[in-house]
Amino acid sequence: xxxANVLLKKIVRSSVLPFAAQHGMKKDLFPLHRTLSLxxxxxxDNSGTPSEKLDLDAWKKVMKSGLQEEVSETVAEHKELSTLxxxxxxxxxxxxxxxxxxxxISEEQLKTFMECPSKSAKKKYLKxxxxxxxxxxxxxxxxxxxxxxxxxxxxxxxxxDETKRSSFVCLWANTMDKAYSWRAAQAMIFGQxxxxxxxxxxxxxxxxxxxxxxxxxxxxxxxxRSVDPFHVHFCNLKDDSLYxxxxxxxxxxxxxxxxxxxxxxxxxxxxxxxxxxYLTADSPKVMKTFDHNKIYIVGSMVDKSIKTGxxxxxxxxxxxxxxxxxxxxxxxxxxxxxxxxxxxxxHILLTLKDTGDWKKALEFVPKRKYCGFVSxxxxxxxKTLNLINTxxxxxxxxxxxxxxxxxxxxxxxxx
Amino acid sequence: VxxxxxxxxxxxxxxxxxxxxxxxxxxxxxxxxxxxxxxxIDVAKSLLTHVAKSNGDIAYNLLLKYLALCxxxxxxxxxxxxxDIMKIRFRILESxxxxxxxxxxxxxxxxxxxxxxxxxxxxxxxxxxxxYESCIKAASRHQEMNLAFELYxxxxxxxVVPTLDVLQAFFDFSRGMKGAELQKELFGILLYLRENQIxxxxxxxxxxxxxxxxxxxxxxxxxxxxxKDSGLCPVCNHQLEDSDLTEEEYNNLxxxxxxxxxxxxxxxxxxxPQEFEAFQTFVENxxxxxxxxxxxxxxxxKPRRMQCExxxxxxxxxxxxxxxxxxxxxxxxLINSSNWKREVMKEMQNKADFFFAENISEDDAFLLxxxxxxxxxxxxxxxxxxxxxxxxxxxSLTRHLFRKWQLIYRVNSKKMFLSLFIQQPAFSYDCVVxxxxxxxxxxxxxxxxxKYSYQVPRKWLCIQQQ
Numbered sequence: 057x058x059x060a061n062v063l064l065k066k067i068v069r070s071s072v073l074p075f076a077a078q079h080g081m082k083k084d085l086f087p088l089h090r091t092l093s094l095x096x097x098x099x100x101d102n103s104g105t106p107s108e109k110l111d112l113d114a115w116k117k118v119m120k121s122g123l124q125e126e127v128s129e130t131v132a133e134h135k136e137l138s139t140l141x142x143x144x145x146x147x148x149x150x151x152x153x154x155x156x157x158x159x160x161i162s163e164e165q166l167k168t169f170m171e172c173p174s175k176s177a178k179k180k181y182l183k184x185x186x187x188x189x190x191x192x193x194x195x196x197x198x199x200x201x202x203x204x205x206x207x208x209x210x211x212x213x214x215x216x217d218e219t220k221r222s223s224f225v226c227l228w229a230n231t232m233d234k235a236y237s238w239r240a241a242q243a244m245i246f247g248q249x250x251x252x253x254x255x256x257x258x259x260x261x262x263x264x265x266x267x268x269x270x271x272x273x274x275x276x277x278x279x280x281r282s283v284d285p286f287h288v289h290f291c292n293l294k295d296d297s298l299y300x301x302x303x304x305x306x307x308x309x310x311x312x313x314x315x316x317x318x319x320x321x322x323x324x325x326x327x328x329x330x331x332x333x334y335l336t337a338d339s340p341k342v343m344k345t346f347d348h349n350k351i352y353i354v355g356s357m358v359d360k361s362i363k364t365g366x367x368x369x370x371x372x373x374x375x376x377x378x379x380x381x382x383x384x385x386x387x388x389x390x391x392x393x394x395x396x397x398x399x400x401x402x403h404i405l406l407t408l409k410d411t412g413d414w415k416k417a418l419e420f421v422p423k424r425k426y427c428g429f430v431s432x433x434x435x436x437x438x439k440t441l442n443l444i445n446t447x448x449x450x451x452x453x454x455x456x457x458x459x460x461x462x463x464x465x466x467x468x469x470x471x
Numbered sequence: 472v473x474x475x476x477x478x479x480x481x482x483x484x485x486x487x488x489x490x491x492x493x494x495x496x497x498x499x500x501x502x503x504x505x506x507x508x509x510x511x512i513d514v515a516k517s518l519l520t521h522v523a524k525s526n527g528d529i530a531y532n533l534l535l536k537y538l539a540l541c542x543x544x545x546x547x548x549x550x551x552x553x554x555d556i557m558k559i560r561f562r563i564l565e566s567x568x569x570x571x572x573x574x575x576x577x578x579x580x581x582x583x584x585x586x587x588x589x590x591x592x593x594x595x596x597x598x599x600x601x602x603y604e605s606c607i608k609a610a611s612r613h614q615e616m617n618l619a620f621e622l623y624x625x626x627x628x629x630x631v632v633p634t635l636d637v638l639q640a641f642f643d644f645s646r647g648m649k650g651a652e653l654q655k656e657l658f659g660i661l662l663y664l665r666e667n668q669i670x671x672x673x674x675x676x677x678x679x680x681x682x683x684x685x686x687x688x689x690x691x692x693x694x695x696x697x698x699k700d701s702g703l704c705p706v707c708n709h710q711l712e713d714s715d716l717t718e719e720e721y722n723n724l725x726x727x728x729x730x731x732x733x734x735x736x737x738x739x740x741x742x743x744p745q746e747f748e749a750f751q752t753f754v755e756n757x758x759x760x761x762x763x764x765x766x767x768x769x770x771x772x773k774p775r776r777m778q779c780e781x782x783x784x785x786x787x788x789x790x791x792x793x794x795x796x797x798x799x800x801x802x803x804x805l806i807n808s809s810n811w812k813r814e815v816m817k818e819m820q821n822k823a824d825f826f827f828a829e830n831i832s833e834d835d836a837f838l839l840x841x842x843x844x845x846x847x848x849x850x851x852x853x854x855x856x857x858x859x860x861x862x863x864x865x866x867s868l869t870r871h872l873f874r875k876w877q878l879i880y881r882v883n884s885k886k887m888f889l890s891l892f893i894q895q896p897a898f899s900y901d902c903v904v905x906x907x908x909x910x911x912x913x914x915x916x917x918x919x920x921x922k923y924s925y926q927v928p929r930k931w932l933c934i935q936q937q
Contacts, residue, residue, distance in 0.1 A: 112520060116552060118527065145563050146565050146566075150565050150566075369739035
C-alpha cells in the first residue's frame with residue numbers, strides 16, 4: 057500500500073495529471089491509483105526488454121510437474137472406492153469449490169447424508185452441519201480467549217495480592233443446587249402437576265425430536281429454579297423411544313436423579329379426566345384464568361412444518377377439555393405461528409401460577425411475533441390496523457401497477 | 472472490481488492485489504468479475520500463472536472459475552487442459568466441475584468426450600438434468616438419434632425430469648429424417664406430454680409442427696386454432712376427448728379422498744369417527760343429491776348482507792330447477808344470532824337437506840364425500856379451491872384426477888349471484904395432447920402469456936394427415 061502511494065505521489069509530482077493533484081487527492085486515492093499504476097506499468101512493459109514476454113501457460117507446467125508420481129500411486133491405491141469413502145471425497149471437493157460443507161464429518165452423519173431422499177435435502181443437511189461446525193468453532197475460540205483473559209487477571213490479582221473477606225464460604229453452585237432440589241422434592245409431594253405428553257414421536261422427524269427434547273430440558277431447568285415449581289410428569293414415555301435416547305444424551309447419569317415423574321402410562325390413567333386440560337393452539341376455547349386445581353397438559357412436539365390439529369385430535373380422541381392461550385386478547389399479533397416453544401410455555405405457566413398476571417406472563421412470547429400489548433378494546437385497534445394495512449397495501453398496489461406499466465412500455469419500445 | 476483488459480505481469484498483479492481491501496480473497500473476486508465481464512482468457516491465464524508461480528499451486532475453486540470462463544467462451548482445448556490438470560491433481564471431481572466440462576465439451580466437436588464424462592459422473596452420483604440435456608442435445612445435433620433416445624430413456628428411468636429444451640431438441644433435429652422407429656419415439660414424447668399434463672410453449676409447438684410437416688411421405692398438415700366450447704375442432708371437425716372421468720378413475724378418486732382427505736393419519740383431525748358415521752348414514756338415506764352446497768362459504772359471498780340471507784338466495788336459486796340439494800354447515804348456524812335468523816333457517820330446511828357438523832370439524836371433507844358418493848352428475852358449490860385437501864392426496868396422479876374432477880363438477884358461482892369471484896368455465900373436452908392416429912391435437916401456451924396453474928391453455932395446434 058505504502059509503496060503504491062509513493063508511486064502515486066511520484067506520478068503526481070511528475071505532473072502527468074496535475075488536475076488530479078489539485079482535486080480530491082485523498083478521496084479518489086484508490087480508483088485513481090489503480091488506473092494510474094496500471095497505465096504506468098504497461099508503459100514500462102512496452103519500453104522493457106522483449107524477453108519479459110508473459111508465458112500464459114506456465115501455470116499448467118507448474119500444476120503438472122512434481123505431482124505426477126505422487127498422485128499416480130494414490131490413484132492406483134484408491135481404484136475402487138467404497139460408496140461412503142466416495143461420498144466423503146465428493147464432500148471434500150465441494151468444500152474446495154466453496155460450498156457450505158462441514159470440514160469434518162462423522163461416519164454417522166455421512167450415512168444420514170447418503171440417506172437424504174433428494175439433492176436439496178442433502179444440501180440442506182450439509183448446510184446445517186456446516187453452520188453447526190462454525191458455531192462450535194466460534195464458541196471454542198471465545199472460550200479460549202476468555203480463559204486467557206482470566207489467567208491474566210489472576211496473574212495481576214496475585215501481584216496485588218489482596219485478601220477478600222466474607223462471612224460465607226464460596227460454595228454457590230452447590231448450595232443453590234441443594235436448595236433447588238429441596239424445592240423440587242417438595243413439589244413432588246405437594247406441587248401442582250404439569251404433564252408433558254410424549255406421544256408424538258411418529259409425527260416428527262429425528263431432528264424435530266431432538267429439538268423437542270432440548271426444549272423440555274430447558275423447561276425442566278427453569279421449573280427447577282422457580283420459587284414454586286410444578287410437579288412435572290413425562291407421560292407416555294416408552295423406554296426404547298427416540299425421546300428417551302435423546303434425554304439420555306442430555307442428562308446422562310442425572311436422568312435417574314431427576315425430581316420428576318416419568319411414566320409410560322397415559323395421563324388419563326393417572327389423573328381424573330375432568331381435571332385435565334390439554335393446552336393446544338388449535339383449541340376453540342380460550343383460557344381465561346389459570347386454575348390451580350386443574351392439571352395442564354403440554355404436547356411435547358416441535359412441528360416445523362406446521363401440522364394443525366394433531367394435538368387437538370388427540371384431546372378429542374380422549375375426550376379431554378382443551379384450551380389455548382389468550383394471545384389474541386392480550387397481544388396485537390404481528391406474524392408467526394401461534395404455537396410457542398415448550399420452554400416459553402413453561403415460563404408463561406410458571407408466571408401465571410405465581411402471579412396470575414397475563415401481561416407479565418405473555419412477556420415470554422417472542423417479541424418478533426407481536427406488535428405490542430392491547431390497551432384499547434380489541435375491535436378498535438383492529439380497525440386502525442386494518443386502516444393502516446389498506447392504506448399501505450393500496451399504495452403498494454398502485455406502485456406495482458405503475459412499475460409494471462413502465463416496464464411494459466419499455467419492452468414495447470425495445471421491440 | 473474491474474478486471475484488466477490485457478494480461479498482466481506478476482508484479483502488476485501483486486500491486487493490484489495489495490490495493491484490494493481484502494487480499495486473501497482477491498483472486499476469487501477477480502475471477503468472479505472476469506466471468507461476469509466475459510474477459511479474454513489470456514487475462515485469466517496470466518493471473519493463474521501468477522498464482523501458480525507465487526504459491527506453487529492453484530486452489531480448486533480458482534480452477535473451477537477459470538473453467539467456467541472457458542466454457543462461457545467455448546475454448547475447447549483449454550477445457551480439456553483444465554480437466555486433465557484437475558484429474559491429475561484431484562482424485563475425483565465434484566458435480567460443479569463435471570457440469571461445466573460436460574456442457575463445454577458438448578457444444579464442441581469433442582462432444583463424445585462429454586459422453587464418457589457422463590459415464591464417470593454416474594459412478595458417483597445421479598447426473599443432473601442439465602448433464603443429460605447437454606449430452607442429448609450434442610448427440611441429436613450430430614444426428615445420432617438412437618444414442619440421444621437411449622440417454623433420454625435412461626434419464627426417465629432415473630426419475631430425472633427432462634427439460635422442455637431437450638424435448639424440443641428431439642423435434643428440431645429429427646426434422647426431415649426417415650424411420651418408423653424414430654417416429655415412434657417422437658410420438659412417445661408427445662404421449663409423455665399428455666401423461667404429465669405438460670403444455671408446450673409457442674416455439675416448441677412450432678418445432679412439433681415443422682417436424683410433422685417434414686416427415687417424408689407423411690402428408691401431415693398443421694394449423695393453429697381455437698377449439699370451440701363444444702369441443703369441436705374448427706379445422707378438422709373432429710370432436711376432442713371427453714373430459715369426464717372414467718368409471719375406474721372416478722371410483723379410485725372417491726376411495727382416495729375418503730382414505731387420505733377425510734381419515735388421513737388421524738380421523739380426529741378433521742372430524743370424529745362418530746360424526747363421520749352419522750354423516751355417512753345421513754347421506755346414504757337421502758341419496759342421490761344433485762348439488763351439494765358449502766353453506767358457510769356461500770354465506771360469505773356478499774359481506775354487507777346477513778349471512779343467512781346469502782345462503783337463502785343461493786338455495787332458492789338452485790332449488791328452482793327441481794334439484795335435490797344438500798347444504799353443509801356447522802352447528803353454530805342453528806343458534807339464533809344477528810347473522811343467522813332462526814326463521815330463515817327453518818324455511819331453508821324445507822327446500823334442502825341440511826347437515827350440521829361440529830363447530831371444530833371441517834365441513835369441506837363432508838362436501839367432497841357427499842358429492843362423490845352421489846355420483847358423477849352431482850356438482851358442488853363453493854368458492855374454495857380446496858387446495859389444502861388436494862395436498863392431502865398422496866400421489867400426483869390422484870391429485871391430477873382431483874383437479875380434473877374439480878374443474879368439471881364445480882358450478883360457476885359467478886353466474887348465480889354476481890359475486891366477484893371468477894372461475895374458469897368448465898370445458899366439456901379434455902385439455903391434453905391427444906391423437907386419433909391420423910390427427911393430433913396439441914394445446915400450447917404463448918410463452919409470454921401468464922398462466923395460472925388452474926387455467927388451461929385455449930390455443931391448439933391441429934395436425935392432420937391428408
